[in-house]
Amino acid sequence: MTDIKASVGLSRNWDAKEAGREVTRNALDRLGDKPKFVVLVCTYEYFKNGSNEELLKGVWEVLPEGTKLIGGTIGGFIIKQGCFSRGAAMMAVAGDMDVATAVAENTKGKPEKAGRKAGEEIRRKLADSKYKYGFAVEFTSGPLLSKMPVLGRRKVSNSKILGWIVSMMLPVMGRFGWGNGREDCVREEFTKVLSDFKSIGISTWDDSRFTYHREFVDKEIHNNAIAALGFKSDFDAYVNTGFGLKKTDKKFLVTKMDRTGTIIKKINGKPAKDEYLRILGWNPNVINEHHTKRTFFVLPSFEKDGVIYPEVTSMFFGDYIIVGRKIENPELTMLTASGKSLIEAVDESMEGFSGKPLMALIADCAARQEALGTAIFLEKEKMEKYLGDAPYLILFSGGESTYTPEQGCRHKHESFNVAVFREE
Numbered sequence: 001m002t003d004i005k006a007s008v009g010l011s012r013n014w015d016a017k018e019a020g021r022e023v024t025r026n027a028l029d030r031l032g033d034k035p036k037f038v039v040l041v042c043t044y045e046y047f048k049n050g051s052n053e054e055l056l057k058g059v060w061e062v063l064p065e066g067t068k069l070i071g072g073t074i075g076g077f078i079i080k081q082g083c084f085s086r087g088a089a090m091m092a093v094a095g096d097m098d099v100a101t102a103v104a105e106n107t108k109g110k111p112e113k114a115g116r117k118a119g120e121e122i123r124r125k126l127a128d129s130k131y132k133y134g135f136a137v138e139f140t141s142g143p144l145l146s147k148m149p150v151l152g153r154r155k156v157s158n159s160k161i162l163g164w165i166v167s168m169m170l171p172v173m174g175r176f177g178w179g180n181g182r183e184d185c186v187r188e189e190f191t192k193v194l195s196d197f198k199s200i201g202i203s204t205w206d207d208s209r210f211t212y213h214r215e216f217v218d219k220e221i222h223n224n225a226i227a228a229l230g231f232k233s234d235f236d237a238y239v240n241t242g243f244g245l246k247k248t249d250k251k252f253l254v255t256k257m258d259r260t261g262t263i264i265k266k267i268n269g270k271p272a273k274d275e276y277l278r279i280l281g282w283n284p285n286v287i288n289e290h291h292t293k294r295t296f297f298v299l300p301s302f303e304k305d306g307v308i309y310p311e312v313t314s315m316f317f318g319d320y321i322i323v324g325r326k327i328e329n330p331e332l333t334m335l336t337a338s339g340k341s342l343i344e345a346v347d348e349s350m351e352g353f354s355g356k357p358l359m360a361l362i363a364d365c366a367a368r369q370e371a372l373g374t375a376i377f378l379e380k381e382k383m384e385k386y387l388g389d390a391p392y393l394i395l396f397s398g399g400e401s402t403y404t405p406e407q408g409c410r411h412k413h414e415s416f417n418v419a420v421f422r423e424e
Contacts, residue, residue: 004095004235004421006359006391007031008079012087016050019088020058027092030391034064035092037099037229039137039361040071040216041395042088044206047073052214052221055088060219068099070229071216072139072204075366078383078394083376085369091361091393097233100125103217105225107141109175111185114226119193122230131232134197135419137361138190138228139215142181142203142398143314143324155210155315156287163318167258167265170322177224180262183399184325184411186226191403197230198239200419201411202363203399210314213398235358235421239404242348242416244341244368245301245310250279250334252300254327261326271319280334287316297371298336299414302329310335310414312367324399324413337414339375342368345416346382353386355422360392363400363417387420 009027013019019042027038046055052073063069076085102121104114122136157163173179183203191199206212217227252275256266267275277284286294291313300323301310311332312324345368362383369376383392401411402419 004093004097004233004358005031005033006091006093008391008393009090009092010079010081010087012084014049016046016052016054017058019046020055021062023088023090024059024062027090028062031092031094033094035067035094036097037068037070037093037231038063039091039393040069040088041074041077043076043086044073044212045086046088047212047214056216056219056221068101068229069216069218070101070137070139070227072202072227073206073212073214074202075205075207075396075398076369077396078376078380080391083380089393091391093359095233097231098126098129098131099229099231101217102228103220103222103225105222107186107226108144108173108177108179108182108224111182112189115186115189116193118226118228119190122228123193126230126232129232132234133236134194134230134232135237136194136197136199136228136230138199138201138226140181140183140186140201140203140226141213141215141224142183142205143210144177144179144213154289156289156291157317160318163320166317167263167320170258170260170263180324181399183401187401187411188409190226190228191409194230196405198237198419199403200239200361200363200417201401202395202397205366205396205398236424238353238355238418238420238422239402240349240352240418241402241410241412242345243308243310243414244343244345244348244416245335245337245414246341248334248336252279252332254330254332257327261328262323264321264323265319272321273316273319276321291316297367298334300332301335302327302332304328307410309412312413325411337371339372342372343375343378343382346379349416349418350386353420355424357387357390358421358423359390360387360418360420362392362394362419363397364394365400365414366396366398367414368416369396
């Protein structure tokens, strides 16, 4: 049996470069070995407080040359040391394995091409590996809201003219690096190329402003890209998803969309926003720049191949509703959640697990982080009952995905996704 081990480091230093040094030292001291790769994440504060570039400079002052690095900005994280909405964390992994990184830009403009390119590069670099199991982790740029003339950065406008303009522009906005993340399209192609690998995906995120997204790969920083790492080892990963969301009796039919499938123009044959508010019984004043504090926790969903896909209603312009991923079934059902059911997503994700856990990488939704508040410590406690002493990194993401050859590619929102490496 070959070997694999991991550790997780932490820094909450405000200075970006110092944080990079500290989080790397902390991870390597705990590992006690030379890492093959690291997963580096940080919250958005470092974007302005010294810069992500300085963070990586600090990391590479300590990290051994030749180590592969993957990561990006996220909404927060949970590790053994605690639950954090500010700081930097690093998972360092050592052992018997072959590792490769890849990056492809323009995920918003040409998502399929970017996903395919990143997958092909990982495939090529690991083609001669003799290890049994393949696994990939990728960080793909989440939605980016550009600063518009006069309006600035807004998620809501009652102007029907602006709604029409946005619906016309959205298909071409990606050419300029902003708009919806298109992660579902990126990941579909990425996993087609790596069809025999299992994988987990994280959408880069900030503090819900849709502005400070960055992806890290080795010594580079990107803004509109998929940054991917693949490795082959003799250890398999258990990969699964939990939601903690419950179906309601409120259903509706999307009767008109734009050609990207991400702008809802009409519901039940009526203007989308007004009909949506009527179905929910909400006052129109709920839809403002802070609407995500409510709309991210009562959300529509569609079903495909027996799998539920929650949709995030991220922006409202005129009569139109912009959602987080392509709608693949126009019959939508509203979902809701309680604090208790959100915590139960951990059990749902781990219900088929067996074996001895060695390490875990988990993609959790940033909206769940906000919804749970201090109850997030209950999620930590529950996950540790399954993992025991195994090191883990839970990342609060703007969109999550999993892939296994049996289940296919599943890009989701409001979900809890586990990849647990184990001895069987």
